[in-house]
Amino acid sequence: MSNVDMAEVRAWAREGGEMAKRYFNNVARELKADQSWVTQADVEVEQMLRERITQRYPDHGIMGEEQGVGEIDREYVWSLDPIDGTGAFVSGLPLWCVSIGLMHHGAPYLGVVYLPILDDYYWTDGQGTAYWNETPISVIDTDTIDDNDWLAVSSYAHRIFDISFPGKTRSLSSIAADICYVARGSALGALIAKAKLWDVAAAMAILHAAGGVVHLLSGPRVETDMLLDGRPMEEPCIAAAPGMIKRLTSYVARR
Numbered sequence: 660m661s662n663v664d665m666a667e668v669r670a671w672a673r674e675g676g677e678m679a680k681r682y683f684n685n686v687a688r689e690l691k692a693d694q695s696w697v698t699q700a701d702v703e704v705e706q707m708l709r710e711r712i713t714q715r716y717p718d719h720g721i722m723g724e725e726q727g728v729g730e731i732d733r734e735y736v737w738s739l740d741p742i743d744g745t746g747a748f749v750s751g752l753p754l755w756c757v758s759i760g761l762m763h764h765g766a767p768y769l770g771v772v773y774l775p776i777l778d779d780y781y782w783t784d785g786q787g788t789a790y791w792n793e794t795p796i797s798v799i800d801t802d803t804i805d806d807n808d809w810l811a812v813s814s815y816a817h818r819i820f821d822i823s824f825p826g827k828t829r830s831l832s833s834i835a836a837d838i839c840y841v842a843r844g845s846a847l848g849a850l851i852a853k854a855k856l857w858d859v860a861a862a863m864a865i866l867h868a869a870g871g872v873v874h875l876l877s878g879p880r881v882e883t884d885m886l887l888d889g890r891p892m893e894e895p896c897i898a899a900a901p902g903m904i905k906r907l908t909s910y911v912a913r914r
Contacts, residue, residue: 765884
């Protein structure tokens with residue numbers, strides 16, 4: 660498998676976070692064609708990451724939110740979201756992150772998700788363990804759901820879903836952060852409404868290492884190799900422990 664230096668990748672994530680923090684609470688924003696926000700921080704962080712990867716791993720492909728899809732027919736393809744949660748970033752909210760994922764034959768292999776304001780790392784090196792900073796983490800499975808359990812949802816979930824989850828819902832404004840809180844065992848699950856590979860690549864690697872899975876609401880497991888060309892997921896999905904997927908899906912109805 661790939662001989663990737665995880666300390667180096669984590670350093671790239673921190674470097675990107677420090678670059679972005681220089682713009683935090685003082686950032687100009689623009690709307691892209693898909694009506695999502697982009698900032699100069701997004702552009703600069705992705706460019707830095709691409710330069711680091713190209714120099715260190717010239718045989719690997721790269722795809723990213725701001726510069727699009729490159730050579731994806733490689734054994735290894737990096738999938739970058741320089742700032743996942745740009746809406747939170749431009750609003751002065753703290754839960755945005757730098758997301759660096761590596762795909763192996765189209766499947767999430769390793770990843771780093773770094774939340775600069777919290778100085779929190781979520782990561783896996785592809786060897787079977789997921790970490791929050793230096794602490795191993797795992798998803799949770801439970802037969803009972805109480806008022807303190809929570810489901811991560813998108814900021815517009817109220818417009819497109821009817822949700823009967825008996826606990827709480829929380830919108831963190833970052834898909835990668837949502838999935839990492841599931842991997843950590845903080846959230847029972849995450850309802851992901853719209854996503855492209857760069858939104859989920861790193862976090863899915865971490866989730867899988869923590870014992871979790873991602874399934875479409877219709878049931879099948881998400882096949883990430885179909886997303887390498889930049890297309891969005893075909894429908895919403897749930898990230899959770901395997902034993903929680905059907906139960907959480909039962910609480911969600913599309914309008």
